[in-house]
Amino acid sequence: MSIKNISRLRRARKTRMNIREQETPRLTVYRSSKHFYAQVFDSLGTKVIASASTVEKDLESKSNNVESAEAVGKRVAERAIENGIKKVVFDRSGYKYHGRIKALADSARQAGLEF
Numbered sequence: 001m002s003i004k005n006i007s008r009l010r011r012a013r014k015t016r017m018n019i020r021e022q023e024t025p026r027l028t029v030y031r032s033s034k035h036f037y038a039q040v041f042d043s044l045g046t047k048v049i050a051s052a053s054t055v056e057k058d059l060e061s062k063s064n065n066v067e068s069a070e071a072v073g074k075r076v077a078e079r080a081i082e083n084g085i086k087k088v089v090f091d092r093s094g095y096k097y098h099g100r101i102k103a104l105a106d107s108a109r110q111a112g113l114e115f
Contacts, residue, residue, distance in 0.1 A: 011094035026090070027088045033064070035055050037054075040085060050079035050085070052076040052079060054072060065100070066099065069100040069103040073103065073105065077108040077111035
């Protein structure tokens with residue numbers, strides 16, 4: 001693994017320890033080189049409540065850009081609200097809060113999630 005990825009995972013582990021203490025569902029984000037994924041876990045992190053990604057067939061945009069991140073954020077927020085989740089904690093998985101990560105968070109907020 002590269003030093004950059006090791007540092008990201010270290011940051012993610014550190015923030016997840018603080019998130020676990022809050023006992024609310026968490027919205028987790030993962031970026032690969034080709035796709036973008038978002039999942040809402042329960043407070044223990046064992047059960048997936050809602051998920052969305054650019055791999056899905058009915059998503060308009062298939063690339064890993066800001067527009068795709070906005071679409072994924074909106075879709076995961078809608079699915080979480082359908083399952084009765086309104087308030088979540090945002091877990092950015094050690095990524096910096098700008099670009100695609102920020103776009104996903106903003107679109108999820110606009111769709112009705114609170115964090």
